[in-house]
Amino acid sequence: MTLPDRSALSRRDYLRALVAVGGASALSACLSESEEIDVPSGTDDPDSLPERQHAWNEFLSRDDDGNVLAPEHHVLVALSLAAEPTDDARETVESALRTLERAYEWSNEGLVFTLGYTPAYFDRFDGSLPEAVDLPAPEALSAQEDPSFDEYDAVLHLASDHSQVVLEAEEGLFDEVDALNGVDVETDLTGVFERVDDRRRTGFVGAGLPANHTDLANVPESVPEEAPFFMGFRSGFAESQATEDRVTIADGPFAGATTQHIESMDVQLRTWLEQDSHYQRVSKMFSPKHAEEEMIGDIGEKLSTSNALSDERIESTAEDARTRGVVGHAQKAARAREDGDPLLLRRDFNTVDGDSPGVHFVALQQGIENFVRVREAMNGDELSVAHANNGIRSYIFVNRRGNYLVPPRSLRALPPAEPTTN
Template sequence: MMAPDRSSLSRREYVRALVAAGGASALSACLDAVGGGDERSGVDAPPGTDDPDSLPGRQHAWNGALSSDDDGNVQLPAHHVLLALSLHEGPDEDARETTEAALRTLERAYEWSNDGLVFTIGYTPAYFRRYHGSIPDSVDLPEPVALTDRENPTFDEFDAVVHLASDRPEVVLEAEEGLVGDRETVNGVDVETDLGSVFDRLDDRRRTGFVGEGLPADRTDLSGVPDSVPEEAPFFMGFRSGFRESQATEDRVTIEDGPFAGGTTQHVSSMDLQLEVWFEQDNHYQRVSKMFSPEHAEGDLVGSVGERLETTNGLSDERIEATAADARERGVVGHAQKAARAREDGEPLLLRRDFNTGDGDRPGLHFLSIQREIGEFVRVREAMTGADLDVPSANNGILHYIFVNRRGNYLIPPRSLRSLPPADPDSEREPID
């Protein structure tokens, strides 16, 4: 894609647009915009490691390497790319070695951190259908399906997705270009092996986005993003997210048994957001009621963007148990309030790593969650849908404002099996194709 025109954009808007565009020209323009590197030498980021054993065995083990905010909540990197990949043909040992070498190049090039790069590679049910054998019972990886009668999503039926994330836009762009063979060096490390001989990059399935204070408000250039998005909000809908006590731990989302122990599952829902109605029809009190709970609004517990909540979304057991009563008696329930009903022994089931997007030149969200089983995501989504609640649809949390257009389920293996894993590593057979 062509790099965007810089003349009408702020620097932050411009570099986000470059990440969304992708490609060599976008990387070149990004390096010019941010400084600290050039097209020939590439980025100047903290270097990675030559010792793979120094990295966590879990691909999804990001939290210990990422920074935290003033309240101790993990801060996701600011810039994200979901790189969709389709295998040329059935996987074999040479393809596995090539894939592993390409991923190791990224680890040698970039520090495992916000300022460097964190990433995962995950595989769809369609990938595992290439094998005669089946995934072991210890892994719950069903085909994606529509989860409400209001949605008609397209499903991710390619083979794999790589999630690249960094605070530095030039890093995610360079890492992507290096992975697919369009760059000879990444952060000063020679790219001797890339994924180009194994996978096709599916540009029409590529997804990008961002998260961070002030970043959504910069996107009022997009159709559908009103000027009333709070300046300090990290997400398009105006509130903080990712409170550490309201997130599952990395231990909780890790598969415990079987050959894929140490891995996890990932769900990605891509959705459009109706922000004009959210901000210009509803007032702040109504938005707090629908995002959190009526009690949050009445007690002014949230603040302008969630700054009063600190490490938790503030949902007590009593307020979660009162969800049905709030629906009947107050005529409104909160999104977080409903979803919390799916907790197990009081503990959240999902670890969310979602991010805003301007893909398609419309405001949206790539809702990315990791969990031990896809069934746990489905349970939370059903609780959030609130079909059992006697409440008007416009007051049923945020359902009235989100429109799912794509869903995908993935297995993220442990690092030791991340490169084209067989369906059952304990009893590998030849792939079908």
């Protein structure tokens, strides 16, 4: 692909654009442009890392309130199996992934990643997934959407605070570089996996990053300068997120695994930011009460470790629809909580793939049924409220969905449907 025009972009935007382009040429340009950084090395003993691939939180930075901060740069690498899942192929995959773990510290300053597998991958086996694994094929989750589905074999989610790390890691896995952060690449994924290039997805999250993209036609100047997400508000509050324990499969041969749903959405950002007032946006994102009592601040800075949705406010969702004519996105979704606990661990991020604003919504949950439950609550189809005031539904448009099993680390390399040991 053609590299972006350096003269037309700030350094930060140029690095983001290089991640979106991908490939060896983009990596070379990224390394030439990047400031000298000291990326911490990985471990000589990958077995010392957590058995859960999705065990990121302990190793990531936190904000002043103690909420986990997502890494700034993300790549979702779509993969198609190019060889039968034999023991030799499994050894190749495991060796390649261990190279990443030796090269980069398991942290946002280094690299965190997961490798997840679609239902289509498991369909090749004679046996079926264990009962404890809830992994149906993806489907449309509202009457208003007609998404495409992820039906290749696997997705690799790479995340780091450094753009050159996610690029370098991806290229190292596909025989484009000889060493990663000083560690020789002796085994890669070529011959086992092929990249599905037209399904590669990229993005970013962090204070100030969305506002750096107002040069794009559909990203208005009104994006709040310090907002970490395009829609203008903080997210990822600790008490509004499921814990890693809560999203982990507890029993059976895949104990220690989780399921992952990836939902790619376009965002009608200009309408959201320039048609609605701040009061209306707060009402639709959180709840009408949040707007009335000015609980949020400009971008959510008044909040600490929760989105301030009390049990009373959640229970008032239907009444707010009838009497106020508007309900909040977070207010609706919170109705799906179980014994007061959230069901989803969100790891979503902004994107300008295709030069248009959007979100790749990455959610981890114990089973896909939990995601469906939350999504149906967020849809709020049963509420007596106009579509335009039904949370943020009239501003987001799902174009793609995919379901994945993220096995424990010991089974991440081409797992069979019915592993006999874990």
